Amino acid sequence: MQSSMSLSLSSPSPITRSDCATADGPSYSLAPRSLRFCGLRKETFGFKSLNSPNSARFVPSVKKLRSKKVLASLSGNGTPSKGFDYDLVIIGAGVGGHGAALHAVEKGLKTAIIEGDVVGGTCVNRGCVPSKALLAVSGRMRELQNEHHMKAFGLQVAAAGYDRQGVADHANNLASKIRNNLTNSMKALGVDILTGVGSIVGPQQVKYGKVGFTDTVITAKDIIIATGSVPLVPKGIEVDGKTVITSDHALKLEFVPQWIAIVGSGYIGLEFSDVYTALGSEVGTNMPFQVTFVEALDQLMPGFDPEIGKLAQRVLINPRKIDSHTGVFASKITPAKDGKPVIIELIDAKTKEPKDTLEVDAALIATGRAPFTSGLGLENINVETQRGFVPVDERMQVIDTNGKLVPHLYCIGDANGKMMLAHAASAQGISVVEQVSGKDHVLNHLSIPAACFTHPEISMVGLTEPQAREKAEKEGFEISVTKTSFKANTKALAENEGEGLAKLIYRPDSGEILGVHIFGLHAADLIHEASNAIALGTRIQDIKYAVHAHPTLSEVLDELFKSAKVIS
Numbered sequence: 001m002q003s004s005m006s007l008s009l010s011s012p013s014p015i016t017r018s019d020c021a022t023a024d025g026p027s028y029s030l031a032p033r034s035l036r037f038c039g040l041r042k043e044t045f046g047f048k049s050l051n052s053p054n055s056a057r058f059v060p061s062v063k064k065l066r067s068k069k070v071l072a073s074l075s076g077n078g079t080p081s082k083g084f085d086y087d088l089v090i091i092g093a094g095v096g097g098h099g100a101a102l103h104a105v106e107k108g109l110k111t112a113i114i115e116g117d118v119v120g121g122t123c124v125n126r127g128c129v130p131s132k133a134l135l136a137v138s139g140r141m142r143e144l145q146n147e148h149h150m151k152a153f154g155l156q157v158a159a160a161g162y163d164r165q166g167v168a169d170h171a172n173n174l175a176s177k178i179r180n181n182l183t184n185s186m187k188a189l190g191v192d193i194l195t196g197v198g199s200i201v202g203p204q205q206v207k208y209g210k211v212g213f214t215d216t217v218i219t220a221k222d223i224i225i226a227t228g229s230v231p232l233v234p235k236g237i238e239v240d241g242k243t244v245i246t247s248d249h250a251l252k253l254e255f256v257p258q259w260i261a262i263v264g265s266g267y268i269g270l271e272f273s274d275v276y277t278a279l280g281s282e283v284g285t286n287m288p289f290q291v292t293f294v295e296a297l298d299q300l301m302p303g304f305d306p307e308i309g310k311l312a313q314r315v316l317i318n319p320r321k322i323d324s325h326t327g328v329f330a331s332k333i334t335p336a337k338d339g340k341p342v343i344i345e346l347i348d349a350k351t352k353e354p355k356d357t358l359e360v361d362a363a364l365i366a367t368g369r370a371p372f373t374s375g376l377g378l379e380n381i382n383v384e385t386q387r388g389f390v391p392v393d394e395r396m397q398v399i400d401t402n403g404k405l406v407p408h409l410y411c412i413g414d415a416n417g418k419m420m421l422a423h424a425a426s427a428q429g430i431s432v433v434e435q436v437s438g439k440d441h442v443l444n445h446l447s448i449p450a451a452c453f454t455h456p457e458i459s460m461v462g463l464t465e466p467q468a469r470e471k472a473e474k475e476g477f478e479i480s481v482t483k484t485s486f487k488a489n490t491k492a493l494a495e496n497e498g499e500g501l502a503k504l505i506y507r508p509d510s511g512e513i514l515g516v517h518i519f520g521l522h523a524a525d526l527i528h529e530a531s532n533a534i535a536l537g538t539r540i541q542d543i544k545y546a547v548h549a550h551p552t553l554s555e556v557l558d559e560l561f562k563s564a565k566v567i568s
Ligand SMILES: Cc1cc2nc3c(=O)[nH]c(=O)nc-3n(C[C@H](O)[C@H](O)[C@H](O)COP(=O)(O)OP(=O)(O)OC[C@H]3O[C@@H](n4cnc5c(N)ncnc54)[C@H](O)[C@@H]3O)c2cc1C
Pocket: 091, 092, 093, 094, 095, 096, 097, 114, 115, 116, 117, 118, 119, 120, 121, 122, 123, 124, 126, 127, 128, 129, 131, 196, 197, 198, 199, 226, 227, 228, 229, 247, 268, 372, 375, 376, 412, 413, 414, 415, 419, 420, 421, 422, 423, 424, 425, 453
């Protein structure tokens, strides 16, 4: 069934390693539509990590693996549906593709995953994983530097310092470890990991191949596109990877600038502001340190519930070495050169009139992400992207230019733009696998939580208050809002972390939870009680009788549900 064909013009352009900005990292060029792949890293794989905490989450239990087909796939010899090389082929081995692959094996599907760069994609190599390693360090630095906080515990700590390379190594080592775990978990289950750039040749047909080599064509009963995204760099901004950078560069922590402008105050901007303000100037330089936000909308953190945004401004922005310019676009950014600083030209977001010019040491561009879907051969199946995103229905099935569903073709994760989060990508992949193995499944995106890992953290699920009010008005129902504070929580006070708020937006007539927003210690972990309740359709009148251990932070949510007034 497998056949070979030579590289066609629709394949992403062949490149050599010398095209890469750095030899050791993934080699995405900064323009979203010209993402390229460099040579794949050689890795040796053991199978030990089946027992590792990370892979444990994804690996089905031995009991579940006992079906004949699944056992066959353990040895890499699963039996595909008649007439196909595979039951399922996934293009892209990021967290979305990985989640789908593991669930497919559990369902007994003969599965292959095609990866053109390194396994793990953005999240593992250039996103969630290294950024959380940096944030783990910034959290500790922040705490150790807070004399008042330490004194309140009766602790005395000598001046805290850090070794930049040591911090960078921590992030890099963690990414390698998780990447190996992901790779091993797929190998151990017999998923065929095919290396090369994949694209669609026709219905149920995919080709893949390393640049410069002949492509291989394979057939699959079902295909999932999971090709992810790259940093979005607005026109007029020149990224040199040194003084004007994206998160891809910033995560390597090659230097900590004295004064950095962060363009965009969404997730990436906010998390990096937490890192930079905690690390401050590098040890020994004794220079003043400053972060300057440049945000197009009229307020910082425009994506959050406004009340949570205000609290975040009071705690995460105002007391720190951060200033901001809001309602302005960075229309032109020129990297530092010949002793001149980075120059940022700002224009009014509404009138487009010139507003200001900033001179800083570095600029981090955190203005969103663009789907990576070029060169995928979508034209071969009559599909056109919309602003680069692959159009899909609520089951992630791809829609063609006539508005019809393309049989056996799905797109998950950042590439479809529904929700650019790692766990959303993975959940969409699992949902698709459920469908292709015969069980209808629609993922409720309103039950997917999100979190920003600042200190303290911010988390949310469902609608913000303005969104809920708009929906209520349209559909003709009432909403109520209730809040609890971390100040009354024993555990939070024991930790000297009483600054926090949980907010519940709900329907008083039915007890339906519409949205929950938390700002405070471990908010990212606390949100799951609410997101699971939304996913399972649990009403407030039921969840309020659930018992929480004392003293725990989860009692903040217990109080929250108990304080709601449901009529029925
Ligand atoms: C700095 C940063 C921090 C983040 N932190 C978080 C966080 O804390 N929590 C969270 O939930 N999300 C976070 N995200 C978002 C998260 O990383 C993404 O939502 C997630 O990685 C999307 O997964 P994906 O599988 O859709 O795509 P990706 O992870 O981008 O993976 C796509 C894969 O497909 C491969 N590929 C692309 N085209 C082809 C092709 N034609 N052939 C073969 N292979 C191909 C790529 O090489 C890549 O490996 C963060 C993102 C960034 C940038």
